[in-house]
Amino acid sequence: MKPETRNPKPEVGSSATDHAPRNTDSPSRFTFHVSRYLSIYSALWKNSVAREMSFKSNFLLWIVVELLWFGLQFSFISVLYLHTDQIGTWTKWQVVLLIGASHFIQQVFQAFFLVNCTNLSELVRSGKLDFLLLLPVNTRFVVSLRQVDLGSFVNASSAVAVMAYAARQLHLVPTLMQVLGFLALCVAGIATHYSLMFLLASISFWTVRAQGIVWGYYNLFNVARLPDEAFRGLFKAVFTFALPMLLVSNVPARLLADKLSSSRPVLLLLAMSVVCFCVSEWGWRASMRRYTSASS
């Protein structure tokens, strides 16, 4: 990003950020906002890179940990498929594709949002949220995107490799449209994960010990990587319409594997991601009203 606007950098505490061109017409104001937020975000990236690189061996070890747990999913699936040929209509390599898609979505979510969501309760407990509230930017923006977890991008690429291998085994040659559609659905899936976890993290305004709840959400990723056809009844209803875990990775995986019989699941996932985001925004605003700075 080239800083073409005069002063896009956030200068905390100075009045420089007040110079937003209020009287100009709205399109240029919009681009001003976008470029301002982009430059803030690039500063946050630089910070994260510096932070990660100061613990290099730890950075690498975490990648090993994630790879190990990713491999663990496959050993579980291989054991299941020792004893069956299909789960519903899902064959082994289709499930591998599903696990890959699920891991991809989870890791990209983790790269951008996870640490920030789990840190929210600490920000509230220690009163550090005050400083973020004072910044002349959207508070949800800084709270959600403060840190970037770079290792997760490496893990996401391992998920891509697995998906490619599974696609080969299935003799799938996805068209460009399929790949683009897949990516769009992944964005919807990531948005859903983010909205739900952010909503859970907002509970920390009510009870300080919310970190347990946020980590509890981690269990739901386990549901997201299982084939949707296994589920019935109340469980299926809850995890489709309330916490849409059975949509977030199953729908993109189905699109890639030519397993979509209608466009209904696609529309449902898109709709649910919008609903989840709106609910989380409402929850966030309701929570912020309760915030009484802890430390001062």
Added chain:
Amino acid sequence: MRKYWHVLNVGIQNNLTYRFNFLARAVFGLIPLIAILYVWQKIYSGKAAGATVGPYSLGEMFSYYLLTTVVDALTAVNEDDWQIAADIKDGNISQFLLKPIDYLWYRLCLFLSGRVTYLAVAVTPLTVFILYLHQYFVLPPDWAAFGGFLFSTVLTALLQFFMSYSMAMLAFWVLEVSTFIFILFAFEYLASGHLFPLDILPPGLERALYFTPFPYQLYFPVSIYMGKTTGMELIRGLLIQGLWVVAAYLVARFAWRRGIRRYSAVGG
């Protein structure tokens, strides 16, 4: 021994402040379990009626997962390893070097109090869950199996604790132990029978696993309860499990002694 009794007491009170966390953990923890049960049900429904997977009918498979949940609630290490590592890193262990109290027994008391509190909180969601699936909740075949199960569960808890304690000792040498803990946990998760019963694995692989301590961390007591391990095999298994407990204890003691020599009481 009264001082350790006191530690237990304080530990329970401390842990009670985390009751909400414990409840969240217990409730959320059931979700992946229910999901796995659904997947098994789907797999069995694709087979002929009365078909088995390995030695398991669908009902037995459900019983297996119910039992692992119970044993896990009784024996799993919660946050003890993180806390021990943090104690070392922050220099909190200095006071134990001065006081007439042994850090390992102190932590064991805290571990037990953690389990007691966790059970007190988790008993409600667990009971609801078990009652819902009560037809799969079988009784052990005889009293010997039940006794062996109880004894083995105690050994499992000790093994879990000593292994975690040994892992946490790494904090003397490295700054960040969580990666190592997660790596061990991955192996435990797979090889202890959390994800699937070990006897549906190919026989060679299953036998190989028995050379590691992992099956004794969960699978072994469950197999006793289900009447799969009986007679001489039961006695031999309990002996091996006991040996693993002793080995883990010795490693824990050894690592502590070596670690103390390096310890420089940062921040203490």
